[in-house]
Amino acid sequence: MNAIEPIAGMRPALLIEPQPAEPAGAGQLFAAMLDGANAALERADVAASLLAAGKGGIAEAAILRAKADVALEIAAVAASRAGAAITTLLQTQV
Numbered sequence: 001m002n003a004i005e006p007i008a009g010m011r012p013a014l015l016i017e018p019q020p021a022e023p024a025g026a027g028q029l030f031a032a033m034l035d036g037a038n039a040a041l042e043r044a045d046v047a048a049s050l051l052a053a054g055k056g057g058i059a060e061a062a063i064l065r066a067k068a069d070v071a072l073e074i075a076a077v078a079a080s081r082a083g084a085a086i087t088t089l090l091q092t093q094v
Helices: 026-051 058-091
Strands: none
Touching: 026 058
16 A cells, blocks of 8 residues: 655744834824824825726725724824823822
8 A cells, every 4th residue: 555654844944033023102102003004094095096996896995984083083082182291190199
């Protein structure tokens, strides 16, 4: 009988070495959130342009716009809460 031999393990196609991330501050996190919201808006604008040119779907454009709106709303709420926290700190009497 012919015996089936196991295949040797494959080498990884790409070696990924994790790089230590520097601790992110609140400002860096908020900037990253704004960058994400901006990217979402750009994707939504591209989808709307494609839709206007007759090359895109209305569902995709609507979904991307909704995702951009949610990202902007989250950024606005975060900014509002940060502002309120700063105001509270500044009004604290020592």
